[in-house]
Amino acid sequence: MKQTNVRQFFQKFPTDEACLEHLFNVRFGQGHVCPKCEREAKWYRLTNEQAFACQWCGHHIHPMVGSIFEKSRTPLQLWFYAIFLFTTSKHGVSGKELQRQLGVTYKTAWRMARLIREHMAAVDGDEPIGGEGKVVEVDETYYGKTVKGRRGRSLDGKAVLVGMVERDGRVITKAIPDIKAVTLHEAVEQSVAKGTELHADQLNSYNHLDQKGYDLKRVNKLRDGWYVGPAGETVNAIENFWRHLKCSIEGTHTSVSPKYLERYAKEFEYRFNRRMRPEMMLDELLSRFPELDA
Template sequence: MEAFELMKSIRWSDTNGEPVCPCCGSVKKPFFLKTRMQFRCRECFHTFSVTSGTVFAGHKLSLQTYLLAIALFTNAAKSISALQLSRDLDVQYKTAWVLTHKIRESLMEYNLQDKFEGTVEMDGVYVNGYIRPANNIDDRVDRRKVFKPNKRVIISVRQRATLSDEAIGAIKTKTFVLKSENATDIRTIAYNHIKAGTAIHADESNAYDDLHAHYTMRRVNHQIEYRGDNGENNNQSESYNARFRRMQYGQLHKVGNLYLSNYANEIAYREDTRRWSNGAIFRDILTKALHAPVSNEFCGYWQGNKRVSERLGA
C-alpha cells in the first residue's frame, strides 16, 4: 500500500496525487476498484492503474518489486547486471533484463532540451573493437590493420559547471554512438548541440579540426601531456570514459551494440548525478519511469519483440 501511495503521488504530482484518466484526461475522482487496485474513469469508463501508460504498464510484478529494482539500480554506481538484479529481486533473469532496460530507456529523454554553452569537453571512447589473437603465433595478424565491424565509439559531450555554480565538475552530458571518431559526425554533433562561440576542450584527434571555425578550441595532446599550458584538459571526458569502463568490465562484461546508446546514456546520467543523495536519485529515476513516453520496445521482448537496429549517429 505504501508503494502504491508513493507511485500515485509521483505519477500524478501535478494534481497532488489525484489520479488523472490517461484516456480522456478527466480529473473527476475516479471509481476505485479496491480488489484490483485499479481506477475507473467517471466520464469515459476507462479502467487504469497507477502504472498504465508508464514503462511499467501491464505489470506482472508487485509495485514493491519495481521500487526495489529502482533502488538497487540507483545504488549501483557502475550499473547493475541483469544477473545481479535477478538474484537480488529473486525474479527470473529474463524479467530482470527487461526491467533494467525499461529503467535505462526512461532515462533516455533527459538533457535533450537546451544547447550546450560555456565550457564543453568532447571526447570518444572505443568499445567492442577487440579481436582475440589466434592461438598459433604464425596465424596471428596485425590487429591494428584488421577491419573490426563491431567497433563503435561513444562520443561524450559534457558541459562544465561554472565557478558560480554550487556544483563542480560537469553539469550535463549527452552521448552519441558512432562507427568512428570522424570529422563529419563530430561537426554535426557540435552544430546540433553546442552554441557557436562555446569553448570546447578536445584532444589532438583531427576529427575536431573543423570546429575551430565556430568555436574557441582548446586542444590537449595526450601523447605528451594531460593538461595543456593554458589549462586545456579533458578531465570530465576522462571521468566519463573511466566510469563507462568500470561498468563494462566490472558489471556487465559485455555491452552489445544494439543497446549501446542506452548504456552510454545511463553512464552520462550517473556522472551528472554523482553528487546527489541516493534518495534524490531514486526519486528522480522513479519520476522519469512514471512519466517517460510509453515505449513498447521492451514489451514482449522474450516473445520476439526485439530492437532491430542500433541507434547510431549525431
C-alpha cells in the same frame, strides 16, 4: 540530504497498493479533470483491476498505462525496488543481480533493466550543454575486443562513443558509427551550443569546428598524456568519465554488446548528471514519465 536507504524505501512503498497509489498521485491526483465528462472528480480505487474510477461517470484511469510498468506481470513493488537499486549503485546493476535480488527469471530481469535504462535516458534528456562563457570537453572512445593482427585505431568489431562534458556540469554521450569529421561534427552541433569554448584532442576529425561557431582549443594527449595547457585546455574530465564507465562495465557486467552500449552509457550519464544531488534520483524516476508524451 542523504539518499533513501532500504528501510526508508520499504516504509514508503510497503505494498503494491502503495506503489500504485503513488503513481496515481504523481500522474493525476485527486481533483484531476475526467477526460470523459470533463469535470473535476474524486477518484476511487477499483478492487478488481489496477485503475481508478471517476466519481461522476465511472471513467477509468490506469496509472501504469504508458509507463515502463505497462503490460508487466511483475509486482509493482519489485519494479520500484529495481529502480531503487539503480539509483543507489555507483557501478550499475547487472541482469543477474536483479534476478537474484528480485527472485524473477533472468529474461524478466534483463527486460526490466533495459526499460529502466531507457527511462533514465528519457528523464535525463539531451538538452544542449555549453554556451557563451562555458567550457565543454569532447572526446571519443572505443569499446570492444581488439582484432588480432590489426594495428592503430581499427574499428573492426568495436563500438564508438562520443562524449561531451561541460566544466562542472552535465555530460552527453552518443553512439556513433564512425569517427569521420562529418559524424563527429554533427554530434557536437546537436549537443553543444554555439559560442562554447570547446576542448578536443588532436584527432583530425575535430578540425574546423572553430569554423562552426566554437572556440576550439586542442590538447596533445600523445605528447603530454593527461595534459593541461597554459590556458586550461584539457579533456581530463571526459577521460575520467570514460574510465569510470569502462571499469564499471567490466566489473559489473563483464562485457556489453556494442549493440546495447549506448543504453549503458546513458545510465551512467544519468547518474553523473545528478552526482551533486543523488538523493533526488529515486523520486525523480518514480515521478517523471517523459515517455508518456513520446
